[in-house]
Amino acid sequence: MTYPQGVRSRSRWLDITAVGVLSALMASGGTYAVMNFDDPGVGPVVVEADGSMNTATPASYTSSSDWDGVAANVSPSVVSIDVASEQGAGAGSGVIWNDEGHVVTNAHVIAGATEVAITLADGRTYAAAVTGEDESTDLAVLQITDPPADLRPIETNDGTDIAVGAPVMAIGNPLGLSGTVTTGIVSALDRPVSTQSASANSATVTNAIQTSAAINPGNSGGALVNNDGELIGINSAIASLSDGSGQSGSIGIGFAIPMRSVNSIVDQLIETGTAEHAFLGVGLNDASSQVEGATLSGAGVTSVEPGTPAESVGLQKGDVIVRIDGERVGSAESLVAQVRERSTGDEAELGVIRDGEEDAYTVTLDARPDEG
Numbered sequence: 001m002t003y004p005q006g007v008r009s010r011s012r013w014l015d016i017t018a019v020g021v022l023s024a025l026m027a028s029g030g031t032y033a034v035m036n037f038d039d040p041g042v043g044p045v046v047v048e049a050d051g052s053m054n055t056a057t058p059a060s061y062t063s064s065s066d067w068d069g070v071a072a073n074v075s076p077s078v079v080s081i082d083v084a085s086e087q088g089a090g091a092g093s094g095v096i097w098n099d100e101g102h103v104v105t106n107a108h109v110i111a112g113a114t115e116v117a118i119t120l121a122d123g124r125t126y127a128a129a130v131t132g133e134d135e136s137t138d139l140a141v142l143q144i145t146d147p148p149a150d151l152r153p154i155e156t157n158d159g160t161d162i163a164v165g166a167p168v169m170a171i172g173n174p175l176g177l178s179g180t181v182t183t184g185i186v187s188a189l190d191r192p193v194s195t196q197s198a199s200a201n202s203a204t205v206t207n208a209i210q211t212s213a214a215i216n217p218g219n220s221g222g223a224l225v226n227n228d229g230e231l232i233g234i235n236s237a238i239a240s241l242s243d244g245s246g247q248s249g250s251i252g253i254g255f256a257i258p259m260r261s262v263n264s265i266v267d268q269l270i271e272t273g274t275a276e277h278a279f280l281g282v283g284l285n286d287a288s289s290q291v292e293g294a295t296l297s298g299a300g301v302t303s304v305e306p307g308t309p310a311e312s313v314g315l316q317k318g319d320v321i322v323r324i325d326g327e328r329v330g331s332a333e334s335l336v337a338q339v340r341e342r343s344t345g346d347e348a349e350l351g352v353i354r355d356g357e358e359d360a361y362t363v364t365l366d367a368r369p370d371e372g
Helices: 067-077 259-272 332-341
Strands: 032-035 045-048 078-085 088-096 102-105 113-119 125-134 139-144 167-172 180-195 204-211 223-226 231-242 248-258 282-291 294-304 320-324 347-354 357-364
Touching: 067 078, 067 167, 067 180, 067 223, 078 102, 088 167, 088 231, 102 259, 113 139, 125 259, 139 259, 167 231, 180 248, 180 332, 204 231, 204 332, 231 259, 248 259, 259 332, 282 320, 282 332, 294 332, 320 332
Parallel strands: none
Antiparallel strands: 032 045, 045 231, 078 088, 078 113, 088 102, 102 139, 113 125, 125 139, 167 180, 167 223, 180 204, 204 248, 223 231, 231 248, 282 294, 294 320, 320 347, 347 357
16 A cells, blocks of 8 residues: 655655455555555555545545535645655645644654745645654654644534545645545445555554545545535555556555544644554464354464453453454454554453354453563
């Protein structure tokens, strides 16, 4: 998967291969990931964080929404971001978070930045500084220097009412074309998307919203909104078919970081400049187990760390976790994405298969030890 980021003078691309789940690559620059499908006639799928997506808009969905009104209301809350770094110049998108001048974007948009400029929808440009960034979720917060009094913060939606098939609009700065809007639908929810930066210590794993709205380079960090103009996600990655030459073709699959993750991380970045992440305390691999004559795939527990939430509720090596809070867990990466979407202190009910029977374990997630 790749990020919908702007064109840099020196592109940086990363790959990772996913088995059984959708994977995305994210880093400080353009990125992509490879997805393998069972159909041998389908080649590797590259997800580009630059957002090269299907530019087609499903007519059956646009007709039911007042998209011109949504665009008019939301566009003033979406900004263009220009970045200078040792690697060259780059561009991306962001959303105005509050009237204090905080702007939310992707961490990969501003990675390595030495200078940052933010341009509002009306063309005014301001210098900005990085308040905090979190590679693990690919989120970052900027602060506009001397913000104007007439900023329009974006309206948000907590995401609890988002449904597959719902119409959405992506707004951003693709290929330097500020204020560009594209429409589509929510194609899937809770899609595990992982990326790996060459500089990061761990993969970025997102429990993403999948959308058919066209996302292209420069859309990274921009808004995905519903037909009420409410922010439901931050655009971060795309999928495309690789032609084997380092270039990629659009196949109309994009990904956004959902608001549950955004709210938790952004609040921490504004307050302290850093973020802590929910932690279960198990080693995982892809596994399957039988229960009541059926085979269920899930996250297999390979180890349980002492003194962790997993140990405190009695999880054991060999357990297969197939649900979290009633939602299916089909792989190790799926569970990682679900846990990372949650906050420290959250309770989660795990559905665990052991010895052919499924039982429920309620665990209180803790912060990772290396994050305090």
